[in-house]
Amino acid sequence: MSLRCQSPALIILMLFAKTMVMASDAAQTAREFQPPSFRNDVMAVLARSGCSLGTCHGNQNGKGGLKLSLRGQDPEADFITLTRQLASRRVNVLIPDESLLLRKPSMQVPHEGGRRFSPDAPEYQILRDWIAGGMPADADSAPRLIRLDVAPTAITLHEPQRSTPLKATAVFSDGSERDVTSLAVLESSDPAVRISADGTVTFAESRSSRQTSVTVRYLNRQTTARIEFVPDRPGFVFTAPASSNVIDSLVFAQLQRLQINPSQICDDTTFLRRVYLDVTGRLPTVPQAREFLESADANKRSRLIDHVLASPEFVDFQTLRWADLLRVEDKTLDSKGVAVFYRWIHDSVAADKTLNQ
Template sequence: MNSANRQRLCLAAAWLAVAVALPAAPVTFQTDVAAVISKAGCNLGTCHGNATGKGGFKLSLRGGDQDYDFAALVQDQFGRRVNTLSPDESLLLLKATQAVAHEGGKRFAKDSWEYRTLREWVAGGAQRQSPGAPTLVKLEVTPREQFLIEPASSVAMKATAKFSDGSTRDVTKITCYEVVNVAVADVSTDGRVTRKETGETTLLVRFLHLQEPVRLAFVPARPGFKWANPKPHNFVDEHIFAKLQTLRMNPSELASDEVFLRRAYLDLLGILPTAEEAKKFVNAGRDALPRVQPRARGASSKAAPQRGPTDKRAALIDELLERPEFADFWALKWADLLRVEEKTLDAKGMQDFHRWLRASIASGKPMDQFARELIAARGSTYANPEANFYRANRTPVIRAEAAAQVFLGTRLQCAQCHNHPFDRWTQDDYYDWAALFARVDYKILENNRRDKNDKHEFIGEQIVYLSRKGSVTNPRTEKPAEPRFLGVAKQDFEKQDELEALAAWMTRPDNPLFARSQVNRIWFHLMGRGIVDPIDDFRATNPASHPALLEALTKEFVRSGFNLRHVIRLVMNSRAYQTASEPNDTNAGDELNYARAPLRRLTAEQMFDTLHQVAGVSAEFKGQPAGTRAAELPGARIEGRRGRRAQMSPDVFLSMFGKPPRLLTCECERSTDTSMGQAFFMISGPSVNELLTRSDNRLAALLDSGRPNRAVVEELYWTALTRAPSATELAKTTAHIEQAKDRRAGVEDVLWGLVNAKEFVLRR
């Protein structure tokens, strides 16, 4: 070895000796100890992070309040949990290693890095914070998204923490990992995710107070897969198809005209096309129908449309968007969300509020204006119906939660008692937001409740106004909260009152929260699942299935002037919306990526109205004009029959099929689940039987018309299923009628079979 190499070797050895001699970075509570407690699961809701703690020991949920946790560990119970003179005798270590009885079991071994970390901290005096210690500012996780195609079956995560002094640290080993869809994958303690079956899942990666989601997809190899290369109708399809191709999944075929027609009527109007409308559409040529061009912002829905040539599906969408039933059906969705029901609002307030909602939809009122009018509302609940938004939400925290969930797609409820465990919102954010609504008050002009047994909260007019005083106390600080918008450091209300300022901030074009949540809600109602799902739970740990598509739709919504019909038209004209529900070999298991249309049971109002429509009978609702449909009802409940005929009550039917009582500000209150009770209701219940046997229904008219059985059957199929019967169906049903002792009974049997078919009950 020459002298130069010897010098280099000696220099390297000297540097190595210095490095080894340098003391390791001191263990700190705010970074190391807190990480060990989280990694061991001690601060989860099932353990000491529970609201009441466990075994007399309580920690903040998922380490959301380090000051509280430090006091609980070091100061509570006379400091018996740590022993700085004899660290190994600390109850903190004895319990975790199960050297003494511990209901939570053994969390780590005595020779583990967790034990060494905690012991070093205790031996060093169990200090709260080292002077000048840097704080965590960012968590970086790689990869952020990964598609693993068989035979690839696992991927290792790497987590890097960035601190306020610019330093970084590999925290992969001490980070917490949680797989959302445990049927798809498992994750090891060191962050390696392994496939259990093909599918998609989100991995939540958490270090201290920061969380990052990772989207993972385990894709089957599908040997011989060939992309079908379907032609996109618009940018919606470009985003959908790009992901499907990556997943080696082809979309289903385009739905037939019959299926598309039925789907469009149900989604936009809540009813079925008549037999005549269905035949005309199906038999029309491609360019037989003109298209209504989109209206400019602020234009009346009754303005004369400009027409141009296009295909008949686009023309149908335009036509349906201008029908009065569209306003009825989409006002129903908002009536659910805004809790339009008689118990809280009284009969007149309920009717006036519903009328205002319907008029807003019918006139094409921009959705930003719609939201502003609700948030800034005040005055008489009769003269200014939008003020009923506050009559339905009587306390600051309820108003705050409702406004955030409906208009911003944010669920704040978890932050009421502690920092949100899965979102960025703190307890301070929650109460500062609630303080925006603290001055809302009511002047009750009259209260005409009959007696103490009257279920109405109030009956009579009320005035909603802003009081001079009003505050919300933050239980953490025990001081009045400072009114503040979500995610905004401080707010000045000198030029506007809180509600006016909030309404303006919420609907600003550069505020993505409002537009994004409304687009996602529209998408959900048309496609059956939100791009973010649940649709009112936007957070980093609940990522969108198609984030670029959501962003593109949001920008288009804002560009259009927050035009509801524009976004509906855009989505419905996409091939993704018009895809059939029947799966192919590649997409049978897909529920996330819109490769095929999902099957959904009709809603309560759709079931009720279409049954009456098919039977040719108008429903009767007490106190409502003749011909009123269930979708037009202003409230949640209607007065129905009592006693032996109660099962024939519209209220009983609608409740059975999931109409919500409107006690919650959440789409989740409405149910479209199926049940045995619903099946028995349809198969043998008196409601359906009464519709079929009435002497003035559609069957009576068909039989009196003198049509042959074949024509009667064809008419019933077009009316109930929006299609012609197949040759086999026609032969069997016609034979059944001819063999029946009573022709009327035979025809009733056919219609009974049609309305109990999956094809009728489901939106395909």
């Protein structure tokens, strides 16, 4: 039956009912669509894509007019930067795909940092959904990351197995857990070890035993996994000298896992040189060398170690190492700050303070 045959009141009623159904469908769709979390998703994408590194927009001066906090340490500041700065020209809520935040890292327009992800990548979709959802900020009551776990934490691969998947799990303040492998940053200490986008760690072709530490980072938490590879060595027999201390026991256990026999005990001359260089950063004097080499004391090696650890040269060398590690230099401190910090490190080493002090 056509509308011309209907009464005006019935037509109005039908149109009203259709409008209500459409509104209900739209409301249902809105309820089903939850924009990604800026803090837990968007910030993770920026970190995984390398955008917040010190070599990119995380630099203290930024890059290309965009400055982000280093490694996402300040989500609140980054939110303001992306949504408010430059009259919000980096994002386009009406046409999300036209946002510079998407077009630049996907190289749809020139980008000095190169291509960080493709338009069909999960990273692109997360940023797009956040923009399309109105770029919401996280509520104060939203769950916060409290722990990051990785599995396995340690594994030894035996040839022919060269790969193993890693899984990163985030634990939030509300007790919920989430697989964040696709959002985490995974980095190997061995450049020859490849890590795929899905978290699979693969050792390249090698005939030698290898060990790598994989750092897994998500937002402000990080953890590590130790992965070892042992090539096929039929008939291998482990032989090692007797352990002299707990460190020997730990080292020998690791070498046995990797099927590597330790070197034989070195002679006195080699031992003397290694101890002085490793502990004090300098060679022994002629009198020191003569005294040690001519000694018939069966415990002279242990006595030498105790002697160099108690020497002022050990304190000076350790102070230098820690000063380098903590960047005690004019680039980060003024001259007075350098002197005060250096003296504090020196006195702390001399007092044999523990690391947590």
